[in-house]
Amino acid sequence: MTRSARRTRRTTRSLQVAGVSAAALLALSACSSSDDASSDSSSTPKSSSSPKLTGTVTVFAAASLKESFTSLGKEFEQAHPGTKVTFNFGGSDTLAASITGGAPADVFAAASPKTMAIVTDKKDAATTPATFVRNQLEIATLPGNPDKVSSLKDLTTSDLKVVLCDKTVPCGAAAQKALDASHLKLTPVSYEQDVKSALTKVELNEADAAVVYKTDVKAAGDKVEGVEFPESADAINDYPIALLKDAPNAEAATAFIALVQSPEGQKVLTAAGFLKPTA
Structure with a gap:
């Protein structure tokens, strides 16, 4: 074999070895990337959706809220399948007396701060009452x-x-x-x-x-x-709303109160003739 031929064979062998090494490095890199991605994926917390609301929400509300609250109750049930909103409409003083007397309810919406105070004075409200509308x-x-x-x-x-x-x-x-x-x-x-x-x-x-x-x-x-x-x-009356202390379905009740106070809820109430609360 001539010296030129031997030189050609050595060059070819070197290129083959280099090619195999490069392929191996690429494979190792790919495995490493895959492992890193797998590691990153497993370490990233999955987003958790808020728990589904279910059950009955019992709302004691002033008689003047009947039409608007009934409408909002239907909207709430449509937005949260599996829930039901029941109402007890009447004079705010009578409703307040029922609540302090132990009647099971989740939400109280009164037609005046004075009648809401009947409930808060007995420590039967779980949240500070918030004025959501006014009426004339x-x-x-x-x-x-x-x-x-x-x-x-x-x-x-x-x-x-x-x-x-x-x-x-x-x-x-x-x-x-x-x-x-x-x-x-x-x-x-x-x-x-x-x-x-x-x-x-x-x-x-x-x-x-x-x-x-x-x-x-x-x-x-x-x-x-x-x-x-x-x-x-x-003689304009402020209407306060509050979650009750022993609410059987506090989570859904809180969501209903949020609907009442939301822009969507306020739209229903103002369409019924209620005034917006003062800032």
């Missing part, structure tokens, strides 16, 4: 306003049958505040335990007029006619 009074008359009621003073006419909420109920306390501010005295044909009962008297033509909330007049549609009066601006 209006006079509800028979359709067409046949008695031509145009002011709060007109209700003092002796031949008019007027209904008020009981003074212990927020709408009754607000009406009395407006009457006192106007130095007017009014003796109603009856005092009702909640605002819906007062409004029903007019709807059934058992009374000529009632002092109720704007939201209730709006909800009644053409069954009554509303008459605004300036003194109502001095």
